[in-house]
Amino acid sequence: EAQVTQNPRYLITVTGKKLTVTCSQNMNHEYMSWYRQDPGLGLRQIYYSMNVEVTDKGDVPEGYKVSRKEKRNFPLILESPSPNQTSLYFCASSSKTGVRTDTQYFGPGTRLTVL
Amino acid sequence: ILNVEQSPQSLHVQEGDSTNFTCSFPSSNFYALHWYRWETAKSPEALFVMTLNGDEKKKGRISATLNTKEGYSYLYIKGSQPEDSATYLCARIHNAGKSTFGDGTTLTVKP
Numbered sequence: 001e002a003q004v005t006q007n008p009r010y011l012i013t014v015t016g017k018k019l020t021v022t023c024s025q026n027m028n029h030e031y032m033s034w035y036r037q038d039p040g041l042g043l044r045q046i047y048y049s050m051n052v053e054v055t056d057k058g059d060v061p062e063g064y065k066v067s068r069k070e071k072r073n074f075p076l077i078l079e080s081p082s083p084n085q086t087s088l089y090f091c092a093s094s095s096k097t098g099v100r101t102d103t104q105y106f107g108p109g110t111r112l113t114v115l
Numbered sequence: 116i117l118n119v120e121q122s123p124q125s126l127h128v129q130e131g132d133s134t135n136f137t138c139s140f141p142s143s144n145f146y147a148l149h150w151y152r153w154e155t156a157k158s159p160e161a162l163f164v165m166t167l168n169g170d171e172k173k174k175g176r177i178s179a180t181l182n183t184k185e186g187y188s189y190l191y192i193k194g195s196q197p198e199d200s201a202t203y204l205c206a207r208i209h210n211a212g213k214s215t216f217g218d219g220t221t222l223t224v225k226p
Contacts, residue, residue: 031212042121042204042216043159050212058213090158094212103149103161104206104214 002027004107006091012113013081021076021110023091030096032074033058033104034066036087043090049074050096081114088112119207121217128195129225135191136220138205142186147208150179150190153219154201162190162203195224 004025013019025032030051035043035058045058049068063085065077074093078085088111092104120139128134140148147166151159163172165181165188172179176193192199202219209215 033212033214035216040218042119042218043206044216045214048212048214056213059215103151103164104159106158106160108158 002105004091004093004105006089006107006110008110009108010111012115014115015082016080019078019081019112021078021089021091021112023074023076023107024072025074025091025093025105026072027093027095027105028071029093029105030071031094031104032068033092034064034074034076035090035092036060036085037090038087046076046089081112083114086112086114119205119215119217121203121205121220123220124218125221125223127223127225130195130197132195132224133191133193134195134222135189136203136222138188138190138217140186140188140205140207140215142183144209145183145186146210148181148188149206149208149214150188151204151206152201153204159204190220192222195222197224197226200224 007022033048034046044060046064047066049055090109091107094104122137150162153159163179168183170181178191181188200223202221204219206214206216
């Protein structure tokens with residue numbers, strides 16, 4: 001089954017404690033993205049990746065890091081989480097050849113609370 | 116940030132009503148526009164991909180149109196049903212993987 005998986009689905013942590021949210025897709029997609037969603041707002045792109053070792057900042061990259069060492073994985077790293085990073089996070093992937101005509105496939109979401 | 120705006124922010128209709136909402140975006144350097152449907156506690160799911168000026172797409176009772184020259188897209192739902200209740204998101208797709216989402220229109224259909 002074609003899918004995007006994220007782990008963990010729920011996480012409560014404390015300020016300053018480094019954490020990683022994993023994202024994996026099994027569709028051999030080149031493009032992957034991370035988004036955050038806050039109440040009353042749409043999805044805001046944090047980082048995106050066009051292929052292995054190629055990443056770029058989205059609209060809200062401050063406080064986040066990403067890496068793309070393998071095509072299927074795109075982890076999101078919060079080196080020193082702060083309460084304003086409490087949010088719902090989505091990972092998504094799409095194919096390069098279909099980037100104009102194909103949609104993004106979203107993971108199930110990770111709800112992060114930073115105390 | 117290239118702004119994508121959606122209106123209205125929320126909409127309450129009765130079952131059987133037809134409704135429509137708007138996605139506005141900068142018309143310059145248009146690449147593609149996507150519509151997604153997002154139900155509470157689920158992930159956004161794709162509805163339509165719009166790429167050409169004048170595009171009209173339809174899926175069941177839901178349809179969408181695109182005007183790239185003036186920078187807007189309309190989403191129409193004919194004969195709304197309670198199961199249509201969701202947040203509808205549009206996203207402007209730039210090339211090379213960057214995308215900008217609107218804040219969404221939340222539709223509530225009352226039985």
